[in-house]
Amino acid sequence: MMKKNINELSLIVDLAYEVGIEHILAKNVGLILKKVDEEQRLFSCNDRAVPKEVIEHIEKAKSKAKSYNIPLNVSPLELKPVPICIALPVESCYFTWDGYVSPCDSLAHLDLSLIHI
DSSP states (O other): OOTTTGGGHHHHHHHHHHHTOOOEEEOOOOOOOSHHHHHHOSOOSSOOOOOHHHHHHHHHHHHHHHHHTOOEEEOOSSOOOOSSOOOOTTTOOEEOTTSOEESSTTTTTSOGGGOOO
């Protein structure tokens, strides 16, 4: 979830319903590689106030997901420890903001051209 696409979260729920997705995991920008990534994150350690419109978009998406009977897990909007990755890389996939697909959000940002087999 990013500032520039949080308003599309409920549309993702519609799309998931239309194509038969069984579970949605909406994550915050977690890996900051560029200044633009920092500018697009929904919250940071320095600015703990979450804008009201962000909360409204999330609540709208949760309501829609509930009506479709699709579990929607949204990453917390505050910092707190997480003991284990809640994604199941064998049963799920991760889409980056620019359309890249990966089995895991941690792998989605690797430069695979550097791997030689």
